[in-house]
Amino acid sequence: MTSPAWGVLPKLNTLDKVPRPFLIGVAGGTASGKSTVCSKIMEQLGQNFLLENNSMVTIISQDSFYRDLTQEEHKRALKGLYNFDHPDAFDADLMLTTLKDLIAGKRVELPAYDYVLHKRSPSSCTIINSSDVVLFEGILVFYFPEIRDLFNMRLFVDTDPDIRLSRRVLKDIEERGRELDQILNQYVQLVKPAFEEFCLPTKKYADVIIPRGADNVVAIDLIVQHIQELMRPSKTSRRSRNNSDSIVERPH
């Protein structure tokens, strides 16, 4: 293979290595099962790949990057009238810097997000050290082009909207102490329209679409196998990649 192949490998330092961390974006509507799919991938990589290579897998939620609200926005949030599903609700600059820091091998601090108070809780910060695989999940992880371009693999969790709504209602009542009428009002007025306008159109950027989310064991197994194959050291040739569209054989 001659020079044109090199053009598809801009992020690799050497052709002997896939990018570390290997950054995987996981998008999908609210309650589609993004976190559950990430946990399954992590679990399976942990069982096979992690033990073999002493590597680390980390999950980061886009919810850690909700921006701080003004007093007026906070009042609206408490009534279910603030649009947390709009791209403007996120601190995209901080998201980009954090991901770039992780790619550069730096340690980053992520505040946990408090859905009851509608703010980050600095007291329960997670420190993320450089990992071998980072799964970054959220409703709009493919929305911002600069962030989208950082991913080495893009997954979209595609779950039936009725199932998502029923899960969302349960989650909001059980974990977030919200009232049914407010949940449904927020869903119909804000969550659903924003999903259709901002999240669903990003499905086209996915390398793999996962119908039925975590129920889809075949898709998850295939994704895990693919990651393992990419990250396995090889004596003869290594397949190096920037994204799924540009897998190339290493030139001999």
Ligand SMILES: Nc1ncnc2c1ncn2[C@@H]1O[C@H](COP(=O)(O)OP(=O)(O)O)[C@@H](O)[C@H]1O
């Ligand atoms: N395949 C599934 N079957 C049953 N319940 C599920 C499944 N996937 C997710 N859930 C449940 O639905 C809720 C939302 O799932 P979660 O993974 O948190 O979604 P997301 O991260 O997309 O918001 C959680 O309570 C989770 O346990």
Ligand SMILES: O=c1ccn([C@@H]2O[C@H](COP(=O)(O)O)[C@@H](O)[C@H]2O)c(=O)[nH]1
């Ligand atoms: O304070 C908040 C912050 C976010 N939300 C809702 O959360 C979802 C995104 O999280 P998922 O885990 O993907 O469900 C989004 O639809 C927001 O509406 C919230 O209700 N309150």
